[in-house]
Amino acid sequence: xxxxxxxxxxxxxxxxxxxxxxxxxxxxxxxxxxxxxxxxxxxxxxxxxxxxxxxxxxxxxxxxxxxxxxxxxxxxxxxxxxxxxxxxxxxxxxxxxxxxxxxxxxxxxxxxxxxxxxxxxxxxxxxxxxxxxxxxxxxxxxxx
Amino acid sequence: xxxxxxxxxxxxxxxxxxxxxxxxxxxxxxxxxxxxxxxxxxxxxxxxxxxxxxxxxxxxxxxxxxxxxxxxxxxxxxxxxxxxxxxxxxxxxxxxxxxxxxxxxxxxxxxxxxxxxxxxxxxxxxxxxxxxxxxxxxxxxxxx
Amino acid sequence: xxxxxxxxxxxxxxxxxxxxxxxxxxxxxxxxxxxxxxxxxxxxxxxxxxxxxxxxxxxxxxxxxxxxxxxxxxxxxxxxxxxxxxxxxxxxxxxxxxxxxxxxxxxxxxxxxxxxxxxxxxxxxxxxxxxxxxxxxxxxxxxx
Amino acid sequence: xxxxxxxxxxxxxxxxxxxxxxxxxxxxxxxxxxxxxxxxxxxxxxxxxxxxxxxxxxxxxxxxxxxxxxxxxxxxxxxxxxxxxxxxxxxxxxxxxxxxxxxxxxxxxxxxxxxxxxxxxxxxxxxxxxxxxxxxxxxxxxxx
Numbered sequence: 001x002x003x004x005x006x007x008x009x010x011x012x013x014x015x016x017x018x019x020x021x022x023x024x025x026x027x028x029x030x031x032x033x034x035x036x037x038x039x040x041x042x043x044x045x046x047x048x049x050x051x052x053x054x055x056x057x058x059x060x061x062x063x064x065x066x067x068x069x070x071x072x073x074x075x076x077x078x079x080x081x082x083x084x085x086x087x088x089x090x091x092x093x094x095x096x097x098x099x100x101x102x103x104x105x106x107x108x109x110x111x112x113x114x115x116x117x118x119x120x121x122x123x124x125x126x127x128x129x130x131x132x133x134x135x136x137x138x139x140x141x142x143x144x
Numbered sequence: 145x146x147x148x149x150x151x152x153x154x155x156x157x158x159x160x161x162x163x164x165x166x167x168x169x170x171x172x173x174x175x176x177x178x179x180x181x182x183x184x185x186x187x188x189x190x191x192x193x194x195x196x197x198x199x200x201x202x203x204x205x206x207x208x209x210x211x212x213x214x215x216x217x218x219x220x221x222x223x224x225x226x227x228x229x230x231x232x233x234x235x236x237x238x239x240x241x242x243x244x245x246x247x248x249x250x251x252x253x254x255x256x257x258x259x260x261x262x263x264x265x266x267x268x269x270x271x272x273x274x275x276x277x278x279x280x281x282x283x284x285x286x287x288x
Numbered sequence: 289x290x291x292x293x294x295x296x297x298x299x300x301x302x303x304x305x306x307x308x309x310x311x312x313x314x315x316x317x318x319x320x321x322x323x324x325x326x327x328x329x330x331x332x333x334x335x336x337x338x339x340x341x342x343x344x345x346x347x348x349x350x351x352x353x354x355x356x357x358x359x360x361x362x363x364x365x366x367x368x369x370x371x372x373x374x375x376x377x378x379x380x381x382x383x384x385x386x387x388x389x390x391x392x393x394x395x396x397x398x399x400x401x402x403x404x405x406x407x408x409x410x411x412x413x414x415x416x417x418x419x420x421x422x423x424x425x426x427x428x429x430x431x432x
Numbered sequence: 433x434x435x436x437x438x439x440x441x442x443x444x445x446x447x448x449x450x451x452x453x454x455x456x457x458x459x460x461x462x463x464x465x466x467x468x469x470x471x472x473x474x475x476x477x478x479x480x481x482x483x484x485x486x487x488x489x490x491x492x493x494x495x496x497x498x499x500x501x502x503x504x505x506x507x508x509x510x511x512x513x514x515x516x517x518x519x520x521x522x523x524x525x526x527x528x529x530x531x532x533x534x535x536x537x538x539x540x541x542x543x544x545x546x547x548x549x550x551x552x553x554x555x556x557x558x559x560x561x562x563x564x565x566x567x568x569x570x571x572x573x574x575x576x
Contacts, residue, residue, distance in 0.1 A: 018330055019340075020173060020323045024166035024222045027555075030497040031164065031470070034463035035308045042306055042367075052307075053367050065462040069501045075555060078168045079330075079341050123459075123507060162474055163484075164467040171411075174353040175322035179452045182319070186450055186511075196451075197511050209318040213357045219411060223474075223485050267315075267363060308461060312454035312510045319452065366456045 009088035009136075011044035017080045027075035033110045034068065037100045040084030041116070048135050059129040060121055066095070067115040074109045076102070082109070091136050094118045094125045153232035153280075155188035161224045171219035177254045178212065181244045184228030185260070192279050203273040204265055210239070211259040218253045220246070226253070235280050238262045238269040297376035297424075299332035305368045315363035321398045322356065325388045328372030329404070336423050347417040348409055354383070355403040362397045364390070370397070379424050382406045382413040441520035441568075443476035449512045459507035465542045466500065469532045472516030473548070480567050491561040492553055498527070499547040506541045508534070514541070523568050526550045526557040 015036060023029040041063075045051060055061055076082055083103050090097035100112040120126045128136075159180060167173040185207075189195060199205050220226055227247050234241035244256040264270040272280075303324060311317040329351075330340060343349050364370055371391050378385035388400040408414040416424075447468060455461040473495075477483060487493050508514055515535050522529035532544040552558040560568075 016327075016331075018323070018327050019167045019169070020175065020326065022168035023163045024168070024170050025163070025494055025496070026168050026170075029164060030500070031463045031466035034466065035306070038308065038463070039304075039306050043304075046367075051367050053365075062457060064457070064507075065504055067501075067503050068462070069499075071499050072497055075496075077341075079334075079339050160471075160475075162467070162471050164470065169350055169352070174356070175319045175326070178319035178322065179450070182452065183448075183450050187448075190511075195511050197509075206313055208313070208363070209360055211357075211359050212318070213355075215355050216353055219352070221485075223478075223483050307455045307457070308463065310456035311451045312456070312458050313451070314456050314458075317452060 011040065011047060011086045013040040013043045013084045013086070015039060015082050015084065017076055017078055017082060019078065021076075022078050027077055028080075030070075030072060033070060033072070033076075033102055033112070036082065036084050036102055037086075037112050037114065038065075040086045040100055041098065041114070044086045045132075048132075050129075050132050050135070055129065055132070056121075059132075061118050061126050061129060063096070063116040064119045064123070065114060066117045067113075069113045071111045072109070073111065074104075074107055076104060076109050080104050088136060089113075091128070091133065094127050096128075096136075155184065155191060155230045157184040157187045157228045157230070159183060159226050159228065161220055161222055161226060163222065165220075166222050171221055172224075174214075174216060177214060177216070177220075177246055177256070180226065180228050180246055181212075181230075181256050181258060182209075184230045184244055185242065185258070188230045189276075192276075194273075194276050194279070199273065199276070203276075205262050205270050205273060207240070207260040208263045208267070209258060210261045211257075213257045215255045216253075217255065218248075218251055220248060220253050224248050232280060233257075235272070235277065238271050240272075240280075299328065299335060299374045301328040301331045301372045301374070303327060303370050303372065305364055305366055305370060307366065309364075310366050315365055316368075318358075318360060321358060321360070321364075321390055321400070324370065324372050324390055325356075325374075325400050325402060326353075328374045328388055329386065329402070332374045333420075336420075338417075338420050338423070343417065343420070347420075349406050349414050349417060350409075351384070351404040352407045352411070353402060354405045355401075357401045359399045360397070361399065362392075362395055364392060364397050368392050376424060377401075379416070379421065382415050384416075384424075443472065443479060443518045445472040445475045445516045445518070447471060447514050447516065449508055449510055449514060451510065453508075454510050459509055460512075462502075462504060465502060465504070465508075465534055465544070468514065468516050468534055469500075469518075469544050469546065470497075472518045472532060473530065473546070476518045477564075480564075482561075482564050482567070487561065487564070491564075493550050493558050493561060495528070495548040496551045496555070497546060498549045499545075501545045503543045504541070505543065506536075506539055508536060508541050512536050520568060521545075523560070523565065526559050528560075528568075 021032045085101045087099040098114045102110040165176045229245045231243040242258045246254040309316050309320045373389045375387045386402045390398040453464045517533045519531040530546045534542040
């Protein structure tokens with residue numbers, strides 16, 4: 001249905017490394033992989049028809065990162081063409097658990113496990129909007 | 145009167161360069177000098193008793209950059225100790241014009257001319273709060 | 289000849305605004321427009337066949353921003369689709385002068401005038417590589 | 433011995449939240465806590481007499497983050513005064529394991545577990561410089 005969103009809930013988002021992303025060690029600054037991952041999550045939601053601005057306008061909710069584990073395997077460098085693969089691991093009442101991989105072609109550079117919470121304008125936990133939940137669960141792989 | 149704020153409206157704010165500020169060319173990324181300058185302006189306002197959160201809470205206003213000219217003279221490097229000097233150039237009805245210099249000891253690294261506008265929550269121009277205006281003009285150098 | 293590079297030296301580069309680009313005022317943080325402009329310049333060079341890594345490897349040169357004037361006209365917001373238009377204004381012996389505009393559709397958000405210098409690994413000015421100069425001048429608009 | 437560095441290997445570093453650190457949700461952008469933590473580690477090393485530039489110049493080494501787990505407990509906001517507490521958990525042959533906490537007064541905002549590797553200019557693992565190892569282990573709490 002949605003562009004860039006595949007069976008088994010994996011979404012891929014390409015990006016380019018610019019000077020702003022690098023540091024004096026000549027590679028991508030470690031915190032910036034979290035920015036790349038967040039772009040991937042935002043584009044996954046957009047590809048499903050739920051950009052952040054719409055979720056805020058229609059449901060009054062957004063997402064806040066609760067927990068993030070990053071393993072850095074290989075450095076990315078200036079002008080590398082990277083891909084952020086995002087896989088849905090679990091859908092809770094008010095949370096999403098995601099696996100994300102940042103790669104350069106077939107080389108895995110960083111591996112992330114991210115837990116995000118659905119929150120209201122006051123920052124408190126809120127149930128996932130039902131339309132989003134339906135979209136997330138309907139696209140899941142079917143039992144045979 | 146206020147700490148770090150001197151006669152003739154010059155405020156100095158020290159900072160350290162970290163990895164996050166540098167890029168693969170081994171020096172501070174050019175856009176980050178604008179961040180340093182903004183820290184200097186924020187600390188100038190704080191030193192005068194007008195931190196952003198208070199201005200927003202009591203007067204419903206904030207500042208938006210309207211125009212910025214930066215001249216880059218010498219590069220800053222990892223772990224440099226820098227100073228941001230901020231000088232008030234002009235106070236308009238709804239704008240402040242500032243000169244800012246980023247230096248490493250006596251070496252001038254970047255020279256900025258910044259025009260900021262006072263804006264309301266809707267982003268529209270608003271007159272400077274009178275208490276802020278009074279503070280800004282009362283500390284101005286007096287004619288002999 | 290090159291994708292996205294048009295007669296009269298104007299190159300257009302699209303980008304999306306993510307959370308990382310915004311600030312607590314709800315719009316794109318002013319320094320980040322300089323990042324967007326730098327992405328535009330990098331992509332212009334890439335579209336002409338001169339990505340930074342190649343210029344560094346074959347000619348030992350890079351570009352440093354010497355001067356930047358930004359006028360902020362309208363704010364960009366989360367998830368806006370922006371375009372960076374980059375126009376070559378002048379080619380000096382060791383410098384490029386560029387005009388850059390950041391727009392959302394037809395709305396002009398920011399207008400930049402940027403002077404970049406070609407520098408060697410030691411940071412000192414270097415003449416533009418002749419192949420790059422040829423490419424920049426051969427695509428210039430012809431006199432009638 | 434060193435300023436801000438206490439028995440049991442805990443180092444505290446204060447910082448202020450600026451506009452650059454926040455996002456459109458009105459709080460500090462999640463990736464920026466990793467920048468704050470990195471500032472804390474850099475200042476811990478500096479307080480012990482081992483700033484990055486000296487480690488690079490005398491030993492040809494630097495540090496690369498290998499793994500980072502962050503738990504986000506409470507949001508930080510514009511102009512908050514934060515403290516980064518850094519505690520040494522373990523010293524390996526070529527790695528340091530650190531616990532880091534970002535707090536606002538007594539409120540814990542984020543809790544990090546960070547593994548950094550000592551690397552040479554080629555990015556390959558290198559043993560910790562012996563002077564640094566000695567400093568790290570001599571200040572450790574002594575057995576009774």
